[in-house]
Amino acid sequence: MLWMSNITGGKKAIGGDEDLEYVILCQKGSTEAFEVLVERHQKKMLNIAFRMMGDYDEACDVTQEAFVAAYKSIRKFKAEAKFSTWLYRIVINCAKNRLKQLRDLARHKGVSLNNSEEVKPEDGLIHPFINDTNPGMQLEIRERDVQIQQCIASLDEEYREVLVLRDIQGFSYEEIRGILKMPEGTLKSRLSRARNALKDCLLKVIGDL
Amino acid sequence: MKICKEIEEKLSLYLDNMLSAEDKLAVEEHLKSCSDCPIVLVQLQKTKNLVNNLAEVETPAWFQQRIMAKVRREAGKGSFVRKLFYPLRIKIPVQIFAAIFISVLAVYVYRAGEEEVQKVVPLSTPATVTEVPQGKIPEPRSVPALVTKEKVAVSKGAGEGKIAESEPSASLSLPKPASMKRGVQSENTRERNADMLKDVKESDLSISQVNKRASISMNPVESFNVQSAKKKGTNIIGATAKKSKAPPARSEKQETSILLRVADISAAGSKVEKLLLELEAKNINKRRMPDKTILTAELKNQEVINFTERLSKIGQVETGAVFPDNTETNIFVVINIFSE
Numbered sequence: 001m002l003w004m005s006n007i008t009g010g011k012k013a014i015g016g017d018e019d020l021e022y023v024i025l026c027q028k029g030s031t032e033a034f035e036v037l038v039e040r041h042q043k044k045m046l047n048i049a050f051r052m053m054g055d056y057d058e059a060c061d062v063t064q065e066a067f068v069a070a071y072k073s074i075r076k077f078k079a080e081a082k083f084s085t086w087l088y089r090i091v092i093n094c095a096k097n098r099l100k101q102l103r104d105l106a107r108h109k110g111v112s113l114n115n116s117e118e119v120k121p122e123d124g125l126i127h128p129f130i131n132d133t134n135p136g137m138q139l140e141i142r143e144r145d146v147q148i149q150q151c152i153a154s155l156d157e158e159y160r161e162v163l164v165l166r167d168i169q170g171f172s173y174e175e176i177r178g179i180l181k182m183p184e185g186t187l188k189s190r191l192s193r194a195r196n197a198l199k200d201c202l203l204k205v206i207g208d209l
Numbered sequence: 210m211k212i213c214k215e216i217e218e219k220l221s222l223y224l225d226n227m228l229s230a231e232d233k234l235a236v237e238e239h240l241k242s243c244s245d246c247p248i249v250l251v252q253l254q255k256t257k258n259l260v261n262n263l264a265e266v267e268t269p270a271w272f273q274q275r276i277m278a279k280v281r282r283e284a285g286k287g288s289f290v291r292k293l294f295y296p297l298r299i300k301i302p303v304q305i306f307a308a309i310f311i312s313v314l315a316v317y318v319y320r321a322g323e324e325e326v327q328k329v330v331p332l333s334t335p336a337t338v339t340e341v342p343q344g345k346i347p348e349p350r351s352v353p354a355l356v357t358k359e360k361v362a363v364s365k366g367a368g369e370g371k372i373a374e375s376e377p378s379a380s381l382s383l384p385k386p387a388s389m390k391r392g393v394q395s396e397n398t399r400e401r402n403a404d405m406l407k408d409v410k411e412s413d414l415s416i417s418q419v420n421k422r423a424s425i426s427m428n429p430v431e432s433f434n435v436q437s438a439k440k441k442g443t444n445i446i447g448a449t450a451k452k453s454k455a456p457p458a459r460s461e462k463q464e465t466s467i468l469l470r471v472a473d474i475s476a477a478g479s480k481v482e483k484l485l486l487e488l489e490a491k492n493i494n495k496r497r498m499p500d501k502t503i504l505t506a507e508l509k510n511q512e513v514i515n516f517t518e519r520l521s522k523i524g525q526v527e528t529g530a531v532f533p534d535n536t537e538t539n540i541f542v543v544i545n546i547f548s549e
Contacts, residue, residue, distance in 0.1 A: 029284070031280055031284050039273060042268050064272075067279075067280065068279045145264060166225075167260040168261070173227065189218075191221060191222075191225075192222060195253055196221065199256040203252065209251075
């Protein structure tokens with residue numbers, strides 16, 4: 001469904017963006033409309049942040065920061081792309097900024113953030129996504145998830161983000177290009193290298209896939 | 210092997226079906242003939258599946274509430290600014306107009322206030338006050354002293370044939386204009402032939418009158434006039450003294466006139482003159498007239514009686530006023546010698 005929007009100054013807005021009407025209300029100062037947007041996108045935002053950060057608490061902080069940043073700059077949003085695309089770009093950037101801070105802090109302290117060689121099963125206990133169906137299965141899954149997460153965390157940030165968006169969040173190549181503002185060729189090569197690097201890491205950590 | 214590396218790079222895209230038709234065919238052809246690349250393909254597929262199956266994390270129960278609390282806090286910060294300037298189309302022009310109006314009003318008020326200040330300032334300027342030097346204010350008491358000094362100066366000057374020039378006393382600080390003095394002096398020379406006795410009497414009276422006035426008046430101008438009048442009188446006397454012997458100083462000097470009748474006026478005149486010299490009289494002046502001879506002199510009061518007695522040996526004496534016994538004063542004596 002297409003409609004005219006003041007946001008784009010007369011240009012036709014992207015069709016099918018269910019968030020647009022709430023965005024317009026937010027631009028007029030409505031915090032209630034923004035709360036609707038928060039409810040819709042908070043889980044995905046958190047998961048993106050979690051896969052980027054590798055730590056749940058850090059992911060929560062990054063996600064909150066991203067939402068506040070989004071509200072502050074919501075008047076700058078021009079409906080040239082979907083609102084979600086714009087929103088996820090914010091959380092990716094917030095996560096990368098935070099990772100840089102932690103890296104600088106670790107470098108100052110002389111500690112390495114790369115723990116791919118030391119994957120501990122108890123790390124999964126901090127994750128709150130407990131499934132009540134099969135406790136034994138849950139533990140194995142949780143252990144596997146921790147190892148995978150560790151391998152993901154070992155990747156360079158530029159490889160990590162494409163992998164998270166494509167293979168974890170399931171965004172299309174076009175959507176990922178919109179989020180990361182990346183040429184198609186760059187995206188393809190980075191994704192290929194990300195998967196190969198992750199494969200090699202998992203073979204080392206898990207063994208036979 | 211080189212081909213395997215090239216193929217391996219494309220396997221990931223092959224999984225996503227993101228290869229071109231040509232590249233896809235090339236990969237499939239290679240996979241049929243290569244033993245390693247298919248294994249890699251499988252591993253990539255499993256990796257992708259593992260990542261795809263990663264469990265999503267759930268948001269905490271407080272998550273949305275906390276986010277909105279931060280958002281509302283942020284909204285509160287910007288609301289004041291937003292209320293001031295939004296909507297831009299309406300508020301900005303209004304605020305610009307208001308700023309212009311206030312500045313025009315401020316300029317108007319400032320200028321109006323400046324005019325008021327200018328009106329007030331001239332009135333508040335203090336009037337110039339002319340001070341009369343206290344030293345200029347004459348002291349009546351010192352006037353007699355001034356006159357005395359003048360008299361002394363005149364008498365001294367008379368002996369030398371000079372016009373007496375008196376300086377004002379210290380108590381009277383009025384400057385003596387030189388031009389005034391010179392004018393008076395020139396006037397004096399013109400009045401040489403005046404009746405000296407009459408002039409002296411008149412000037413004595415005038416000086417005494419002026420002195421009385423001076424004792425009362427505090428006006429520096431009047432005192433100056435008094436001073437100038439005194440000087441005038443003094444200088445007149447001095448002028449006559451220049452021609453003849455120095456006339457006696459007048460003012461505040463007691464005088465008496467003596468009438469002497471004799472047979473021989475000329476001889477009597479000489480005798481009286483010698484007598485005056487003998488009694489140390491001052492300012493002896495002799496005037497011969499057709500029917501009489503007039504002698505004037507300043508005689509000590511204590512000698513007046515003696516003088517009168519000795520005059521009686523020369524001729525018939527008729528005296529004037531009786532004087533108080535004040536030995537320190539000089540008496541101005543006028544002797545009129547008549548024939549019997």
